[in-house]
Amino acid sequence: MTTNPYAGSPFSYVAEPAAAPYAIVELMPGAHNLCEYVRLAAGERVLLMMEHTVDPVVVQAIAAAAALRDADVRILSVPPFSAGGWDREAALPIETAAFHEADVVISGTWWGEVHTAPLFFDQIAARSVRFLSLHMTATAGALLTGARLPVPVFHTLVAVALRRLSGASSIRVTSARGTDLTFSGVTFEDAGPDGLRPGDWRPFPYGGVNFWPTGTEGVLVVEDSTVTGVPEEPLRVTLEGNLVRKIEGGAAAGQLRRYAPGGFYMRHALFGLNPKVRVAGGTQFEREKHAGAFYCGLDGLTDGVPVTTGPGFAHCDCQVDRPTVIVDGETFVERGRLLLLDEPEVREVAARFGPPEVILDDNPVMILPRRYTGIR
Incomplete structure (x- = not known):
């Protein structure tokens, strides 16, 4: 390859x-x-x-x-x-x-x-x-x-996740590699209960819940990004007041700086919800959707300020594969394990298509048998 x-x-x-x-x-x-x-x-x-x-x-x-x-x-x-x-x-x-x-x-x-x-x-x-x-x-x-994850199972995961996340005053994301970010002033995307509506843009395979913060503080250690790929050495991005203040980490840091010479801000972030999305062998935009994964989008400043009504023309998505996520003091993701997969409401919907322990198993190496995919 x-x-x-x-x-x-x-x-x-x-x-x-x-x-x-x-x-x-x-x-x-x-x-x-x-x-x-x-x-x-x-x-x-x-x-x-x-x-x-x-x-x-x-x-x-x-x-x-x-x-x-x-x-x-x-x-x-x-x-x-x-x-x-x-x-x-x-x-x-x-x-x-x-x-x-x-x-x-x-x-x-x-x-x-x-x-x-x-x-x-x-x-x-x-x-x-x-x-x-x-x-x-x-x-x-x-x-x-x-x-292959049945569509109603994903819709249920989104609904349960939004009930837990919407209105959160503080979301903290950490990782074993050193990421430690705290988000505030977050607004979650209204994904709609039944799939796409006129005027909607959505990624596929369906994957997660997206949000926009007004406050981001801490350090992001990039594990993969659309600009750098997988960095040769730790790539550390320091944010204060939702703006990128420092980029460190060898060749990858230089690549990221050149991509947006005017600087970056934190435009959006996403928590993955789909247990069947690949991790090993998948591109970044697959892995970001895996249940328990986290990614965030740094966007280029326009004349020194964030402009959210149009493209920043320097958007860089950054991946953290197995984070721990704390929402207002309660664990939402534990070292890459999305705890919502154990929720009775989610398992009840999954049971309409097959064994919940199979449909919701987050080992992406085990492909979901076609009889459990929602085809009738």
């Missing part, structure tokens, strides 16, 4: 292994759940916007699942998107025109279209399109693992 010189992770879809043609049979449960999550209905105009390097078997599986629902499917193969700010002048006229005519967009990009102004969140909301994004996850591995 080709890797970038400073990381132990792939740098684009071209570095991902190809799936065998017959693998499409095993990808269909995940593709089915994708359509369930996006609430795809007969007759809707569906745009599959896939980078040239996405595995054709993955594209075929998603297109076939959508066509089976009698959707009007179009497939647009596009050049790879650049990281935020790396090609900020890109107008994307073809992609934008196609996106404007769709009811549902299913996007397979590595860096993510939300790094670009023409397809940013405000444009998605203005068009009332339902936008499902497979950031680094338009892969056979992602459809075979995290996408």
Whole structure:
């Protein structure tokens, strides 16, 4: 596998292994759940916007699942998107025109279209399109693992998590490698009870609960990031007042500073909820969704200040695989173990699809059997 010189992770879809043609049979449960999550209905105009390097078997599986629902499917193969700010002048006229005519967009990009102004969140909301994004996850591995978790189980995990987290005055995230962050003034995203609504953008496989802090204090020790990959030596980011004050750690620190010479702030963060998402072998945007994982997005300052209404053009997502999370003094995640997986309400919903101890087991090496994936 080709890797970038400073990381132990792939740098684009071209570095991902190809799936065998017959693998499409095993990808269909995940593709089915994708359509369930996006609430795809007969007759809707569906745009599959896939980078040239996405595995054709993955594209075929998603297109076939959508066509089976009698959707009007179009497939647009596009050049790879650049990281935020790396090609900020890109107008994307073809992609934008196609996106404007769709009811549902299913996007397979590595860096993510939300790094670009023409397809940013405000444009998605203005068009009332339902936008499902497979950031680094338009892969056979992602459809075979995290996408197999039944949709109602994920919705229940989100509902229970939001009841516990919304209104929290203090959230502390620590890790064995030295991360120690405290968030305050947090606002959690209203994910909706039944999947995507017009104007929504969501990642897939479904993974977690997202929040925006107004206060972040402490040190983030980056285990993986979209800018640096896996750092060669500890990469320490110090935050005060929600702003990045110091970046230390060899070559990776230099890369991160060059990415946003004007500085960073803490834009958002997420707790992973999906026990079937891969850890070993998964890209960062898979691992961030694993139950008990934590990631946060540092964004570039605009003229020295945070601007949340548009792209910062220097967004860097940072991963912590096995944190401990304390919410107002109570443990929410213990060394990477999401305690909500043991909640009776969650286990009751999981039992509708199979043994809860199988469906909610957070060992991602054990693939969920297709009869427990929600297909009927």
